[in-house]
Amino acid sequence: MKRRDFLGGISAAGLLGLMPGLLPAVALAAGASPYRRLLILVELKGGNDGLNTVVPYTDPNYYALRPRIAIPAGEVLPLGEGHGLHPALQPLLPLWQARELAVIHGLGYPKPNLSHFRSIEIWDTASRSDEYLQQGWLARSFLGRPLPAGFAADAVVVGSQDMGPFSGGGRVVALSNPEQFACLARLAQEGGGRGSGALAHIRRVESDIVSAATKLSAPASGFALRSEFPQSGFGTAVRTACQVLGSGAEVAVLRLSLAGFDTHQNQPGVHARLLGQLAEGLAALRSALIELTLWDRTLVLSYAEFGRRPRENQSNGTDHGTANVHFALGGAVRGGLYGEAPDLARLDADGNLAHTVDFRRLYATVLERWWGMESASVLGARFEPLAFVV
């Protein structure tokens, strides 16, 4: 299959470094922070099955590996180059047609780890497979280049407890309902991060609550969104995210998550339901962000700990795998197919896919192209950004 990485061998950031005039204009505006362009992460917890999400429906190997759970060629929504979307992703088709949806094949890392926890830790900390880092990659970014004080928080985590890429740094607020959050925040005390260990952590959380609440508590002149949101749990999380943004409060990153992708058993029904929720939620997100005039400065990225094994298991499901396909969406995203789909005829010793694009290139794209910052200090080495952000 052909590479669709438009960059060729030229290092974009190298060029940018030499010619600051090419940096995104927004980053150069007087006093503007690079973080004014919004990042929304969508974690597909459990390890989404990439092969049944973006289906290689012209590859006979795919049907040989999955006699019972493959998506029939007649049902996929073709994207080109022999790939098509799972039918439950129908709500994403308008984005694809508007060239606002990028599909990135083959994301992974060398010496893949098949444990949920270790592999998501690798993704969250942007570490090598044999390297253990304490801080999340976005925490390192926030600490290395702090956000303007006027931001309500560095990041808002919606409807989940784990801090993922924000672990160990930055002002991060987890909430499920913004109004309730603002109302309860008066019970927190502004005390700074004094003390040590756990006490310092608790005091920091209290301070973050107080400062976020003052900004989130003023919903911008009673702004009511006209966009409708799906009834699902993910739809509710999308609505919460849009309420936060609608309040006028500034944040750099929002993270949503959708759980249940660990489909070891009876995958087809469960997976279709999850992908349907995802697609409907993302379509609603787009509609609301267009309404808020934020869509053109928003980048939505999906991620997960790993993809799933190409060969179906005995339980009508799939076991833990490696390389995976992910989505990038946004008004400024250059839609299309990126990376290279791993070859189903050349699986590794465990029967898994060989990755073709290092996942840290995704992060380099965010740091360099989206935010216009250097990325090597955050990622530990220079990774080539991808061309879905110009």
Add this chain to the structure above:
Amino acid sequence: MKLSLRLLACLFASASLAASAAPLGRDDAQHLLNRAGFGARAADVADYSGLSRDAAVARLLGETPREAASPIPAELADYVSPGRIRQLSDEERRELQRRTGIALRRWWVDTLFAAQSPAEQLRERMTLFWHNHFVSSVQKVKSARLMLEQNRLLRRHALGRFDELLHAVAKNPAMVVYLDAATSRRGSPNENFAREVMELFTLGEGNYGEQDIKEAARAFTGWSIDPATGEFRWRPIAHDDGFKTVLGVSGNLDGDAVLDILLAQPQTAELLTRKLWREFVSPTPDEREVKRIAGRLRAFGYDMRVALRELLLGSAFWAEANRQSLVKSPVDFVVGSFNTLGMEPPDTAALAGLLRQLGQDLFAPPNVRGWPGGEAWINSSTLLARKQMAERLLRREGREDLRQAMLDPAYQLK
């Protein structure tokens, strides 16, 4: 040189002997009981004050009944088979899951409050510890009765031998369903249980290879359940009885043989000791002590009382620097607050709901690694929910002094 070393060793030994013979002050008794149970009750603090450390720990580690003190609710009296569930309408099925799910969680909260003596509270703490070690979730198992049986198994073995518990829990129906052993068969084994038993239950990440997992998965084939009765069933027809090699040991290994191989590795006792250290002593295990205690744990047949005795009598447990160094879990916070304040808990089903809101949904940990605990318990939404509980509880009671104390950040620590 030799002599002076021996002299030094003697001095240290007698110093620690002296410390463990000295009577506990009120603060010491409170510290011990807060860590071993859920919120020290005033009467127990009075009882334990004045005891030597040795005597106090011996009393904590004394025998207790091995069953929960609260009765099994009527909603959980029967096992409902998947066959019977399939005959229900969608609405009936949802209603069954909801009703039994609430009854299950309320039963555990009732059980936590029903633990009267500090020794029974320690048994409950260890039961919860095992739930977070041998994780299963009702959300996947979808049978409240099987989760209840697993909980009773964990309680029976709470302070017993780890090797016996491991063998028993591996064949426990809820676990067999939770980690997909039930659908694993010869020819295409499901690796889920094999992976998690090595990574989380025994050796820990980095102490085995992918090939070990594949071979172990073959050995575990044939362990299943009878869906009609919900009982463990050995299915020889599904078992792969071929030659396998796990961690360098070869043979026609079955599941029990693989568990014994894992139990023979020193890393297993070390992983367990490290986890107990974080539960009882401090967030940062002392590796030398971990190795020493793990060695004794293995030498005494994985008797959990041996490890707990070492941890609770160790100088690190009593060190000033480690007091108030652990973050209260939601169960510590909720159950402990009622115990410490000497207040009767209101509706315990509502408290189970509150625990969920605080991030500790009993019988439903977020994933097979369990609740990460420690500082991860506290984020902006869980911290505000804790404060809200304190506010509601004490405003009603008109206890402004206690309300202030509970809103203080230090109240989240033990």
